[in-house]
Amino acid sequence: xxxxxxxxxxxxxxxxxxxxxxxxxxxxxxxxxxxxxxxxxxxxxxxxxxxxxxxxxxxxxxxxxxxxxxxxxxxxxxxxxxxxxxxxxxxxxxxxxxxxxxxxxxxxxxxxxxxxxxxxxxxxxxxxxxxxxxxxxxxxxxxxxxxxxxxxxxxxxxxxxxxxxxxxxxxxxxxxxxxxxxxxxxxxxxxxxxxxxxxxxxxxxxxxxxxxxxxxxxxxxxxxxxxxx
Numbered sequence: 675x676x677x678x679x680x681x682x683x684x685x686x687x688x689x690x691x692x693x694x695x696x697x698x699x700x701x702x703x704x705x706x707x708x709x710x711x712x713x714x715x716x717x718x719x720x721x722x723x724x725x726x727x728x729x730x731x732x733x734x735x736x737x738x739x740x741x742x743x744x745x746x747x748x749x750x751x752x753x754x755x756x757x758x759x760x761x762x763x764x765x766x767x768x769x770x771x772x773x774x775x776x777x778x779x780x781x782x783x784x785x786x787x788x789x790x791x792x793x794x795x796x797x798x799x800x801x802x803x804x805x806x807x808x809x810x811x812x813x814x815x816x817x818x819x820x821x822x823x824x825x826x827x828x829x830x831x832x833x834x835x836x837x838x839x840x841x842x843x844x845x846x847x848x849x850x851x852x853x854x855x856x857x858x859x860x861x862x863x864x865x866x867x868x869x870x871x872x873x874x875x876x877x878x879x880x881x882x883x884x885x886x887x888x889x890x891x892x893x894x895x896x897x898x899x900x901x902x903x
Contacts, residue, residue, distance in 0.1 A: 689784060689788060689852065689855060689856060689859065691703040691704045691705040691784065691789050692704050694706075694707050703789075704783075704784055705784070705786045705789040705791065705792055708774075708777055708783055708784065708785070708786050709774065709786045709792065711777075712770075712773045712774055712777055712786070715773070716769070716770070716773055723735065723738060724738075741765070741769075742761070742765060745761060745764055745765045745768060745889075746758060746761055748764075748890070748893065749761060749764060749893060752893050752894070752896075752897045753893075753896070753897050753900055756900070757893075760807065760893075760896055763800075763803060763892070764889055764892065764893060767796070767800065767885075767888060767889050767892065768885050768886065768888075768889040771787065771796065771847070771884070771885040771888055771889070772881060772882060772885035774786045774787050774792070775787050775851060775880075775881030775882075775884055775885055776877075776878065776881045778855060778858075778877065779874070779877070784855070785851060785855065787847055787848065787851040787884070788848065788851050788852040788855050789848075790844065790845075790848045792848075793843070793844040793845070793847040793848040793851075794840070794844040794848075796843065796844065796847065796888070797839070797840035797841065797842075797843035797844035797847075798840045798844075800840070800843060800892050801836065801839050801840040801843070801895070804892060804895050804896055804899065805817075805836070807896060807899070808820065808896075808899035808900075811899065811900055812899070812900075817899075820832075820899060821833055839895065843888060843891060843892075846887070846888070847884055847887075847888050850880070850884050851880075851881075851884060854877065854880050858873050858877060861873060
């Protein structure tokens with residue numbers, strides 16, 4: 675019992691990223707290394723899955739086309755045919771975040787999405803790209819006019835909202851994934867013989883849901899710029 679209490683007390687420390695390599699003032703953490711590993715696996719998988727494409731999809735190609743078709747349909751429902759333009763961003767976010775979320779199935783690996791620096795990077799990069807897309811679509815004048823809709827009085831609030839969006843995106847993903855990982859770790863300590871299988875299935879579901887939520891929100895943000903409030 676005392677051993678389990680000690681393990682529970684160390685849960686927070688266990689979930690923190692740790693330094694893998696230090697090069698002068700540069701600290702390469704476990705989060706960075708895991709992200710590189712996931713990127714390498716994704717690049718390899720995409721290369722192998724797309725090097726022999728067929729007009730009649732089968733196997734992995736069929737699964738990839740189903741995924742792309744699902745995301746494309748979501749974009750068309752939100753923005754019509756012009757939504758396809760944003761497919762590379764939205765599909766990349768979904769696949770990359772889902773892969774990072776599920777990396778916790780690798781023994782001893784902490785998923786990068788339980789590190790706030792990772793989710794903050796996703797949030798900031800996503801919102802910056804959305805601003806660029808909005809300027810390309812509406813022009814500078816139209817882009818600035820967007821902040822004065824529906825009335826110029828609300829312009830300060832609309833501008834503040836854009837700064838809050840990356841914070842909201844990053845904290846939502848971080849909070850949900852960190853909380854889930856913490857609960858799973860505690861349950862594994864307390865009930866190691868009973869919990870693993872159902873918790874692993876729940877982990878897949880939660881990883882999928884969080885990736886989907888993070889993907890849907892940028893779609894609504896892009897839609898607001900293109901179609902107005």
